[in-house]
Amino acid sequence: MDKLKKIDERIYPIATLLIAIIVWQLIVTLNHVPLYILPSPLATVSALISDFGTIAGHVGTTLYESVLGFALSIALAFVLGILMDSFVVIKKSLYPILIVSQTIPTIALTPLLIVWFGFGILPKILIIVMVCFFPICISLVDGFEKVDKDYLNLFHSYKASKLQTFIHLKLPYAMVNFFSGLKIAATYMIMAAIIGEWQGGTKGIGVYMVRTKNAYALDKVFASILVIVIISVGFIYLINYISKKTTHWK
């Protein structure tokens, strides 16, 4: 019954999407819209199939940068999060700056990073870290802060050390929050990599998109967008899965 209901729920967005795709296909076919203005869904899929090898190569680079940047963001978020939680001075000094730093447009910084660090993967990874670190770190810090005072008193009465309190109480308590930050970061991850690649690079799906766009091969641009969406959704599913396994008590 529950499973049926779940399928039932999913049918709405799927049906809407299908109708939109059919309408899109009809408009392009019936009006003879040229490829360099708007490619049809069928043209997009056939471009994906015919150019799959090239796209896969570029996607590989992008995935490599993304996963590396994402892992680095998590590590950095943990280091800074734990420091901010342990030392009030650090938190008071950094927390407001972190929030304000998010108003800086990343896209304006990318050319600078490329000037400083070249066309390799380093500037891309830095951009991913700049984008992904923030939601992870803030959710972690907030999670540490939200720990119920009664639990802290309990640990105090057991004479637990700071490290013990962290491992047995604060860290697991903050996990629920941490994963919600991680999900937000995952949705930004590939996009951040593409922003970096778009502005200069030799490999990556963003580079491929710029090249195909300049050649007016919009079917290939759309094919790469399709791939990006599929990968991003895959990542979110993966994180959801890990989150459910890790915070099973929720």
Place this chain on the structure above:
Amino acid sequence: MQNKALLEKTVPNSGENNTLITLDGISKSYDSAEILKDVSLHIRKGEFVSILGPSGSGKSTLFNIITGLLPADRGTLDVHGEIGYMQQKDLLLPWKTVLDNIVLPLDLKGSNKEASRSKAVSLMDRIGLKGYEHRYPSELSGGMKQRASFLRTFLASGEIMLLDEPFGALDSITKGSMQAWLLEVQEAFNVTILFITHDIEEAIFLSDRIYVLSSRPGVVKEKLTVSFNQQNKRDRLINPELLVLKETIKGLL
């Protein structure tokens, strides 16, 4: 009849060496508000003593002073033995199994994990948690969570247990069975219990002695000894003396 109930210190063998907790003239204020005023009480080994009072009578403040979480403004506190403190909230960690929760204080002390677990498992059998060792707290009923919390408190200290309205959040049917359970466990484990409640009947049912606290400031209005059915407290609920004592206490409050 009232006299019988109101007699103080009827237990004659109250040697000083038997007294585990002694409070003498404890006072505590927050800013200008006086919370506790000149509170004196004592608990002897193996006793079940209740502190009964309306909300705002500073009962929990008193517990915090006894456990050392709060300093008293005036008065002396003398505690012999380790104190375990259990609250109305079960405070079980949802990400740990029931067994891991129960042995947490021992794990934190660095005790042998095997030994503390086998000890906990045998105790779980005795308090009706058999088979729930590897379940998570979310799979337990309210009463079972309180039992697990009780066992954890017991393992943490063992000698003196301060119970702060432990059954306050339970429905009345569960509460009744938990009270009976607590009496059994107290006898089986031979622990000394200081119990906070605002439920008059609960206090009479469970206690050997009751301290009645007034509210704002908390002053000991009366020390009562529950002198009927001392050997079999379960029968107290059907003893008419319970109602008499209940009326007496109501008159005090």
